[in-house]
Amino acid sequence: MALATPLRLRHLLPAAAAAPARAPDPAGPSSLASHRALSLCRGRLLRAGLSTTPRSGLVAVAAAASAAGGRPTVLVTENLGTAGLDLLRAFANVDCSYELTAEELRAKVSLVDALVVRSGTQVTREVFEAARGRLRVVGRAGVGVDNVDLQAATEAGCLVVNAPTANTVAAAEHAVALLAAMARNVAQADASLKAGKWQRSKYVGVTLVGKTLAVMGFGKVGPEVARRAKGLGMDVIVHDPYAAVDRARAIGVDMVSFDEAISTADFISLHMPLTPSTAKLFNDETFAKMRKGVRIINVARGGVVDEEALLRALDNGTVAQAALDVFTEEPPPRDSKLVQHENVTVTPHLGASTTEAQEGVALEIAEAVIGALRGDLAATAVNAPTVPAEVLSELSSYVVLAEKLGRLVVQLVAGGSGIKGIKVVFSSARDPDDLDTRILRAMVTKGIIEPISSAFVNIVNADYVAKQRGLRIVEERIFLDGSPEIPLDSIQVHLTNVESKFAGALSDAGDIRVEGKVRDGAPHLTLVGSFRVDVSLVGNLILCCQVDQPGIIGKVGSILGKMNVNVSFMSVGRTAPGKQAIMAIGVDEEPEKEALKLIGDTPSVEEFVFLKL
Ligand SMILES: NC(=O)c1ccc[n+]([C@@H]2O[C@H](COP(=O)([O-])OP(=O)(O)OC[C@H]3O[C@@H](n4cnc5c(N)ncnc54)[C@H](O)[C@@H]3O)[C@@H](O)[C@H]2O)c1
Numbered sequence: 326m327a328l329a330t331p332l333r334l335r336h337l338l339p340a341a342a343a344a345p346a347r348a349p350d351p352a353g354p355s356s357l358a359s360h361r362a363l364s365l366c367r368g369r370l371l372r373a374g375l376s377t378t379p380r381s382g383l384v385a386v387a388a389a390a391s392a393a394g395g396r397p398t399v400l401v402t403e404n405l406g407t408a409g410l411d412l413l414r415a416f417a418n419v420d421c422s423y424e425l426t427a428e429e430l431r432a433k434v435s436l437v438d439a440l441v442v443r444s445g446t447q448v449t450r451e452v453f454e455a456a457r458g459r460l461r462v463v464g465r466a467g468v469g470v471d472n473v474d475l476q477a478a479t480e481a482g483c484l485v486v487n488a489p490t491a492n493t494v495a496a497a498e499h500a501v502a503l504l505a506a507m508a509r510n511v512a513q514a515d516a517s518l519k520a521g522k523w524q525r526s527k528y529v530g531v532t533l534v535g536k537t538l539a540v541m542g543f544g545k546v547g548p549e550v551a552r553r554a555k556g557l558g559m560d561v562i563v564h565d566p567y568a569a570v571d572r573a574r575a576i577g578v579d580m581v582s583f584d585e586a587i588s589t590a591d592f593i594s595l596h597m598p599l600t601p602s603t604a605k606l607f608n609d610e611t612f613a614k615m616r617k618g619v620r621i622i623n624v625a626r627g628g629v630v631d632e633e634a635l636l637r638a639l640d641n642g643t644v645a646q647a648a649l650d651v652f653t654e655e656p657p658p659r660d661s662k663l664v665q666h667e668n669v670t671v672t673p674h675l676g677a678s679t680t681e682a683q684e685g686v687a688l689e690i691a692e693a694v695i696g697a698l699r700g701d702l703a704a705t706a707v708n709a710p711t712v713p714a715e716v717l718s719e720l721s722s723y724v725v726l727a728e729k730l731g732r733l734v735v736q737l738v739a740g741g742s743g744i745k746g747i748k749v750v751f752s753s754a755r756d757p758d759d760l761d762t763r764i765l766r767a768m769v770t771k772g773i774i775e776p777i778s779s780a781f782v783n784i785v786n787a788d789y790v791a792k793q794r795g796l797r798i799v800e801e802r803i804f805l806d807g808s809p810e811i812p813l814d815s816i817q818v819h820l821t822n823v824e825s826k827f828a829g830a831l832s833d834a835g836d837i838r839v840e841g842k843v844r845d846g847a848p849h850l851t852l853v854g855s856f857r858v859d860v861s862l863v864g865n866l867i868l869c870c871q872v873d874q875p876g877i878i879g880k881v882g883s884i885l886g887k888m889n890v891n892v893s894f895m896s897v898g899r900t901a902p903g904k905q906a907i908m909a910i911g912v913d914e915e916p917e918k919e920a921l922k923l924i925g926d927t928p929s930v931e932e933f934v935f936l937k938l
């Protein structure tokens with residue numbers, strides 16, 4: 326049962342999804358230089374591996390090992406640091422073709438084994454289709470993979486790797502550069518002087534010393550900005566609902582709630598990923614809570630700001646100035662009122678653009694691409710090399726369950742409390758030596774971390790990524806009587822030392838606790854806090870806590886019915902008749918805010934939470 330390691334991608338391939346075989350390239354075997362280069366980078370690559378799908382279900386992906394002895398071809402479509410290019414050239418034929426049109430890219434892609442891009446190349450489904458099975462690896466020389474259609478990549482059997490760490494400092498430095506430039510009107514004054522004007526009184530700025538900066542998002546870039554801003558004499562507060570408070574304390578800054586951060590800050594710098602829950606997080610409602618005259622810096626992703634609302638806030642003076650490196654649409658329209666606004670300083674997505682960062686990113690991506698072409702699975706694999714067939718056949722339903730429990734439990738965390746400890750409890754009648762839980766633990770970690778960060782988790786990097794975020798994961802096994810034929814009875818996920826936005830999810834020990842089982846091959850939620858429930862983990866879920874009494878199910882059901890929300894299942898768990906109970910309601914659609922408010926206002930509903938699975 327135990328997994329054999331190291332695993333290579335070719336061992337992970339389902340035959341049907343494997344890339345078609347090709348004739349060896351006449352260029353012959355790789356040179357001595359390429360062997361040297363490879364042994365250099367192989368030391369830095371992790372060779373064991375299973376991975377999971379990109380933020381969705383579990384799908385097999387084919388990323389076959391290099392074609393029999395041939396020298397692969399790599400297409401680089403955006404400027405890449407020289408050291409990375411040299412590394413690639415030592416291993417492959419490298420075609421650097423910049424500024425290709427979509428049509429030109431589609432024409433070239435069927436002739437290459439790997440494609441290396443930055444954020445400026447759209448790697449769409451059409452690109453994967455045009456590759457006709459030859460393209461095996463896409464390397465994103467940077468963090469964000471918003472420009473790569475991951476689902477299409479996975480379906481085409483193409484591995485996507487990224488370079489998540491090398492541009493962190495550059496992004497932080499750019500945020501600080503924009504902060505200072507905005508405060509002193511550097512860009513506007515520069516343009517004015519170059520236009521022949523001498524406008525000293527127009528461009529009086531504001532000082533930074535003693536001003537409060539709210540750093541929103543405390544992952545990799547956020548702390549670097551916080552440290553630098555402290556050095557400038559600013560009072561720094563940070564907000565990140567999932568980062569451990571200790572990490573902030575360690576650099577001498579306070580972790581505060583979202584509302585406190587935005588309502589007390591003079592400057593707000595954004596460093597969170599773009600996810601469904603951060604999209605347009607800065608909108609009319611949140612701008613209205615800010616101090617009049619606040620200044621905003623966005624070096625994260627354009628989509629976290631509602632750009633029309635920002636424009637309104639700039640026009641009515643709520644926001645005095647904004648400095649933006651990123652936009653919802655890139656490049657933004659030429660006539661964008663936001664870009665043209667006199668109180669807005671803009672740069673064309675330059676956060677990662679320093680010579681040093683680009684050298685680092687280029688090396689990081691070259692190593693990952695070469696490793697992937699050789700059949701190794703890099704720790705930075707973003708999409709889905711498959712789980713080996715023998716593991717999949719047995720554990721596939723549990724793999725899905727583990728990820729769903731992770732996704733569910735993280736949504737129960739109260740904003741501002743941070744996550745420090747995860748405990749995963751596996752109950753099984755099987756001998757521990759016969760049950761490899763690594764993939765399940767990795768899937769729980771993936772479910773917790775991916776929805777809240779820009780990290781991609783696979784079995785190779787799960788423990789590392791968790792540790793990097795200050796998360797301690799412990800695993801427990803409970804041995805049950807029963808048939809060892811069934812691998813697992815249940816998986817429990819506990820978040821320890823954390824506050825919940827739904828008190829009903831707390832166990833007697835004070836942990837947020839959920840448990841799931843596989844029933845008829847489908848993942849089910851079977852425990853929330855101390856309440857037994859039984860609901861299929863599909864679609865979305867509403868958890869309501871109320872005092873057990875007749876009629877309440879009907880009331881909530883009819884609110885949802887009136888709002889055209891289809892209820893797929895319902896289960897009630899209670900401690901005793903007439904005592905506190907939890908109602909778990911599965912819904913197909915996301916209810917409107919109004920429906921959720923009506924549920925919250927229903928007499929006897931003590932608390933409720935809406936969770937996306
Ligand atoms: N402009 C550029 O060139 C450039 C360069 C690098 C990174 N980036 C972007 O900067 C952002 C941060 O990058 P990173 O590497 O630090 O990512 P990260 O994943 O390491 O950190 C993101 C942090 O945001 C937190 N977060 C999630 N939801 C939040 C919320 N609602 N409120 C506050 N915090 C929340 C997460 O817990 C996490 O700690 C990403 O959007 C990334 O794509 C841009």
Ligand SMILES: O=C(O)[C@H](O)COP(=O)(O)O
Nearest residue numbers: 443444466467468469677
């Ligand atoms: O996601 C990233 O790494 C940054 O946004 C930088 O993108 P770039 O590599 O296109 O500059």
